[in-house]
Amino acid sequence: MSKASRYEWRDQQASLQERMKGFMENPGTEQLQAVLTEMHAYAAAAQDGSIDIPERFIAFS
Incomplete structure (x- = not known):
């Protein structure tokens, strides 16, 4: 997964989480x-x- 793809995925995840919140x-x-x-x-x-979509995801929050 490229760095740009990872950032795009992260941004889409953040947007979805904000909508849910x-x-x-x-x-x-x-x-x-x-x-x-x-x-x-x-x-x-x-x-x-x-x-x-990454195969593994680790959240640090």
């Missing part, structure tokens, strides 16, 4: 729709190969 803080139809849209975009990117 927003939904958890303020549940509603609009926030849920934003989470689902973000998840669909992530899944589509993974399926078409535009992002690489």
Whole structure:
């Protein structure tokens, strides 16, 4: 996995986590729709190969 691919994956993960956090803080139809849209975009990117997903991921937080 290249450094650029790793950064792209990390950015997409961060975006998805922020959407989920927003939904958890303020549940509603609009926030849920934003989470689902973000998840669909992530899944589509993974399926078409535009992002690489690392085999292992270690979180330090």
